[in-house]
Amino acid sequence: MPISARQVAAETPLARTRRARRMFRALRERYPYAHCELDFTTPLELLVATVLSAQTTDVMVNKVTPTLFARWPDAEALAGADRAEMEEVLRPTGFFRAKTESVRRLSADLVERFDGQVPPRLADLVTLHGVGRKTAHVVLGNAFGIPGLTVDTHFGRLVRRFGWTTEEDPVKVEHAIAAMFPRRDLTELSHAVIFHGRRTCHARRPACGACPVARWCPSYGLGETDPDAARALLTYELAPGAVLPDPPPGPLPDEVPSGGMP
Numbered sequence: 001m002p003i004s005a006r007q008v009a010a011e012t013p014l015a016r017t018r019r020a021r022r023m024f025r026a027l028r029e030r031y032p033y034a035h036c037e038l039d040f041t042t043p044l045e046l047l048v049a050t051v052l053s054a055q056t057t058d059v060m061v062n063k064v065t066p067t068l069f070a071r072w073p074d075a076e077a078l079a080g081a082d083r084a085e086m087e088e089v090l091r092p093t094g095f096f097r098a099k100t101e102s103v104r105r106l107s108a109d110l111v112e113r114f115d116g117q118v119p120p121r122l123a124d125l126v127t128l129h130g131v132g133r134k135t136a137h138v139v140l141g142n143a144f145g146i147p148g149l150t151v152d153t154h155f156g157r158l159v160r161r162f163g164w165t166t167e168e169d170p171v172k173v174e175h176a177i178a179a180m181f182p183r184r185d186l187t188e189l190s191h192a193v194i195f196h197g198r199r200t201c202h203a204r205r206p207a208c209g210a211c212p213v214a215r216w217c218p219s220y221g222l223g224e225t226d227p228d229a230a231r232a233l234l235t236y237e238l239a240p241g242a243v244l245p246d247p248p249p250g251p252l253p254d255e256v257p258s259g260g261m262p
C-alpha cells in the first residue's frame, strides 16, 4: 500500500528525509540517463538556451539555437544583434519579442560587467537581465559542475505531490528540498525529478500505476492506477531491451527500520 497523506503529515523530518532519499534512488534507477535536455557547448549557450526555454519545450529551443549561435557566436555579437533578425530566429519559441530583448540585454550585461564571460557564481548570475535562481542553477549545475536545485514547474509540482514540502514559493521549495539531500546530489536530483514529471508524473494525468515511487507517494491515485493503462501514458524512452521495474525496489515506508539515514 502506498503511504497515505495522513502518514506523511505525521512524519518526522528524519523520516521524511529518509523517504525522499529512497524515492530519489528509485528515480535514479528509472532514469539513469537523466540530464539537462537543452543542447549547449558553452556556459553562454546554456544560459541563453535556458532563458529561451520559458513557455516552450527544450526540443523547440534545440531547434533554434544552432542558427542563433551560428549567426551570433558570443555575448558581444548577441548584444549587438539586429532586433528584427533575432526575432525571426526566435519566433518558433513563442514570446519571441520579449525573448529577443532578454537575450540582447543579458548579453550586454555580460559584455559590460563580466568581459563577455558567464560568471560561475549564483550572486553574479542573478544580476543579469532576466536571470533568476532557476536559470542560474541550470547553468551552474550543468556548465560549471556546481550543484544546485532547478525549481521549475515540474519540480515544484512533483515535490509537493511527493509530500516532501508544502511550500509554494520556488525559493522556499529550493531551500526545503536542498536541506534533505547531500549538496553533491542536487543537480542530479533536479534532473531525475524533472524527467519523472515529463515522462510519468504528468501534470494532468500522472501514470501512478507505472510509477517507480508509488509506494512512497501520498498522491498515488491522483492519476491512472491500472498498470496497463498507466504504461500507455508513459512518454519516455526506455533503453533498448529494458523493462519497467515492477514492483519498484525498496521496502514499504513502514518497513524502514529506524536509525541512520539511508
Ligand code: SF4
Residues within 6 Å of the ligand: 161, 162, 200, 201, 202, 206, 207, 208, 209, 211, 212, 213, 214, 217, 218, 219, 220, 221, 222, 223
Ligand atoms: S505518478 Fe502518481 S504515484 Fe507517481 S509520483 Fe506522481 S502522483 Fe505519485
